[in-house]
Amino acid sequence: MIRSAALLLALASATPAAAQLAGEPFIHDPSTVTLSDGRWYTFGTRQGGLVSDDGWTWHGGPVRPGGGVAPDVIKIGERYYVAYAVGGGGMSGGHASQVKIMWTLSLDPKSPRFGYHDVGVVASSDGVETADAIDPDFLLVDGRLWLTYGTYFGPIRIVELDPKTGLRVAGNQPVDVAIDMEATAMMYRDGWYYLLGTHGTCCDGPNSTYHIRVGRARSPLGPYLDHMGVPLLRGGGKLVVSARGRSIGPGHFGRIQLDGGVEKFSMHYEADMDRSGRSVLGIQPLLWRDGWPVAGENVVPGTYEIASERSGYALGLATDFVRIPFDARASFMAKPSDPVAPLPDQSLAQDSAGWPQGRVRVDLADYMVRPHQLWTVTPVAGAGGWFGAPYYKLTIAGTTRALAATAAGEVEAVPVFTGAAEQLWQIDQLTDGSYRIKPKTVPGGRRDLALVAIGASTPSLAAFDPASPAGRWTFRRP
Amino acid sequence: MRASLPHWLTTATAALLIGATPASAGQQAAPAAGIAPYFTPAAAAPATPDGDGFLRRWLLLEPITKPNRSNAGFTASYVRTALTTDYFPGQFTATPHDGDTVRAAEPLRWHALDSNSFDIKLFNLAQGLGKPTYGVIFWAYTVVDSPREMRDVRMAVGSNAASIWWLNGKEAVGLFNDRRMVMDDVLSDRLTLRKGRNVIRGAVINGPGLSDFCLRFLDADGKPITALSTVLR
Missing domain, CATH: 2.80.10.50 (Trefoil (Acidic Fibroblast Growth Factor, subunit A))
Structure with a gap:
């Protein structure tokens, strides 16, 4: 699998479709949508990202130094930790990569609290091993910070970080938790750890078969199984979302927990058919059925x-x-053999x-x-x-x-x-x-x-x- | 004739089909126990709402005859007309007392009662007094004393069948169509209970079948208000 970062560029304006996000929501590999200073931010591959006041209209403007691919963001205490990967992904033919961490007190470039501080490298692949240290994703549960990463080139791995520093916990070793995935994300709910990842073909516009699958485990280290009991380490994964309507190739899941218990999820569509097939941010309702995450849908007109x-x-x-005119007495007293005829709806x-x-x-x-x-x-x-x-x-x-x-x-x-x-x-x-x-x-x-x-x-x-x-x-x- | 009807026909439907006179269909001999299983005379001591906030102390007027062979016609327009018609002097203004008699089409007496149940069983009141139970309008009156002004309060009513309720002279709640009594069925807009005396009047109209109502006040969070008291004597 070769990922192409070139897809995310060109933020020229386009006509928004009524049922899709407004503004210029062009992005690839969006990070978890995160609130900072009253606005919502997501970052993508390469630099920059999108910002929105309402989660509907998105514009460019956010600043993320370091380049690389597929960042993720998590707020712990006052800090916004940002993970991103440099190298790997098959780009330029290589799989040597490093997952790096940095933090800032604000995601708003205009805030006096904005300013990134490097933490360092927390995971890597050497370019020889069958592993690809890109696509990091955070999960914080009960004070323990986990990070998954990886692509189709080898396993998905999980490591533990120190939530106070963002550094790798001393002595922690990566654990393989899935194969045949990339752009993983984690969730925790009711005692279950959920590992979501993208299957299918990336980066081919309207021909991308990208879609998102999930498995779950009682431990963050697995074993993750799908609804059929197939281990994610053997290619399992229950479908969460696939192409629908004019939106093709969803990938790179991110959970969004909103007020009132409302849950949604972000992703990118490889191709927005109403925007020249370009890669865009997507947001959809997240449902829970029988303990599994399911893609919901906006009410259909x-x-x-x-x-x-x-x-x-x-x-x-x-x-x-x-009242609809009706002879109740005649109706109740009618014989089974009496003729019947449709009653018109009330106009x-x-x-x-x-x-x-x-x-x-x-x-x-x-x-x-x-x-x-x-x-x-x-x-x-x-x-x-x-x-x-x-x-x-x-x-x-x-x-x-x-x-x-x-x-x-x-x-x-x-x-x-x-x-x-x-x-x-x-x-x-x-x-x-x-x-x-x-x-x-x-x-x-x-x-x-x-x-x-x-x-x-x-x-x-x-x-x-x-x-x-x-x-x-x-x-x-x- | 009734015995030959399918067993699943309700009383109301049966009345509709066989064309029975509602008043005669509901007119029954007063039970020996009268209203005692359902009501006790209102005591002199102030009454408070029950633990769920339902007002149980009411002045109830013996039913006004208003023939309706079915409850199906209780649209808002019909009910509002029927319940704002003058049936007796001081209907919307007088302060009734236990034992007062009003001059309607026939003399009708007010009864100050405490209900044994959260709902005020109007059918059983009429039946226990040997009065018509079907095709009737019941008038109800009570007073709640509030220890302070309470804003964003809602009056929550359930009634069988339709009814209208007034707080301090203003219509607060209307329940229309053929309804069963359900707690918190229809709620008023946000309203204010004055500090001190607040007068509640209500009228329930019913054709055939049982008749009752329940009423309580809910605070802005939807919690029942129990810090009220009622003295009718």
């Missing part, structure tokens, strides 16, 4: 019932229920005849497949977004009536979508597959409120509690 995970009731306009015109012209409050009620319960979810082009998902508008299907936050912290439908911030909704898939729905802002500026079923039949805006079903919603096809 379309028309849905929005169901509360609290009561199972459906979000809808709080309008008078309109929007039938349901909406009595709707108020202005603002209408919303409530939760039995889902009856009625027009006042059908919401069309549409990404709003150019409105921004948050961590891998654009802001959406939620409108009653076939109408201009749009869900909106009120200054009093309640929710209502306004007659016409105007693009105001209180009508833009951040929809984040949660680790169980349901969704959190938050207004971009509530009139008055609050940004910490989410759509919550405060009663079985009452939606409102409240702080999101990840432990409660009240703030979780499911988008169901009508």
